[in-house]
Amino acid sequence: MCLAIPMKVEKIMGDFAIVSIGKNKRKVNISFIGKLKKGDYVIVHAGFAIEKLSKTDADETLKIIEQLK
Amino acid sequence: MKYIEEYRKTDLQKNLVKKIHKISKKLKKNIILMEVCGTHTVSIGRFGIRSLMPENIKLISGPGCPVCVTPTSYIDKAILLSKMKDVILATFGDMLRVPGSFSSLEKEKANGSKIFVFYSPYDALKLAEENLDKIVVFLSIGFETTTPLIAETIKIAKEKNIKNFFILCGSKLIPPIMEFLSQDKEIEIDGFICPGHVSVIIGANSYKFIPDKYKIPCVISGFEPVDILFSIYLILKSLINDRPKVINEYKRVVRDNGNIIAQQVLYSVFEPSDSEWRGIGNVKNSGLRLREEYKEFDIEEKIKINIGEVKEKKSCFCGEILKGKKIPFDCPLFEKICNPSNPVGPCMVSFEGTCSTYYKYERR
């Protein structure tokens, strides 16, 4: 039931935002997310954004994995 | 796609598989790792991760598919409701084909029952607003990822004073079922791959009691192959060092304390209660019911639903599969009689079900 692909925030309209993945756009409820701005990535579940993706953590984990070589 | 390709790089996958094989030689016994999330079950199947494991590491699937763990009695109640004159049933799509005792929602829909499929509970509320002469009942199933959204929808319904929107309560909690499985001497799980998006809501710290009390390490993993392989590697490392703990591999999305706003919404509307899991039985405090202030949205408070005797399919092993005691290949019906176009049990119906995942990706 979960969509594991982060979606990009295109536009914020109060409790809602337009998010996109490729050419697909979707309106989602963002009331569970504190601060959000255009260009952020969010995880979406059943019409609601449930968390913001941290780019710093994404890069850091990747770096650790790459250094395992 | 940002943050997808990076976690699918084949050179990283290959290196991690090598590392896992190397470290596995240090293990003192055969290891069983359980994933408790349907989306992980699908990823493990789709990326062929099971076949990449050394012989002494077995990956098994647990009760992570919300549709699969919904008991037959719940489906029977939903079917009965759908036949009532003024009722419109609203549900997530995966529920349609799940077999009840004698029928399924899909069959009832074909026979004329008003059953609508929604992607979000919020849309079901809109349907109620547009049909004030009808009663709209939303099938509230799922884990901590889904229930905050249902809670928010109910809050909105209360604010707007909508009187014809109800839920049939069936939501469940993940940590209690993990504790239940940790105590089961017949499976002896050595490590848990914790559900990614349940963890988004409840936070990494929620699993701390598992390594502390049961000495079983827990890793919260992302859904890409590099995530899962790295998570397995981290769990093996913690087993070898004999330091069971909670490891958060999915830091980019999961915080230590989870999503506090979502938790507040969830627990302002719902409270823990005992709950029945298909094939497993009643598990203490593993479900959610509406709080007193929101009881008016519980359809079972408004209508008495008498379903009569529940008939379980004896030949289906779903219960044992959900506990990790059997795999689909152990079931004599797998492939032969039971397949995605003719599913006998819920594990074959749901896209995230263990049997359907094995059918799609792991047939021998």
Ligand code: SF4
């Ligand atoms: S293969 Fe079909 S009958 Fe067998 S356990 Fe899975 S769902 Fe049940």
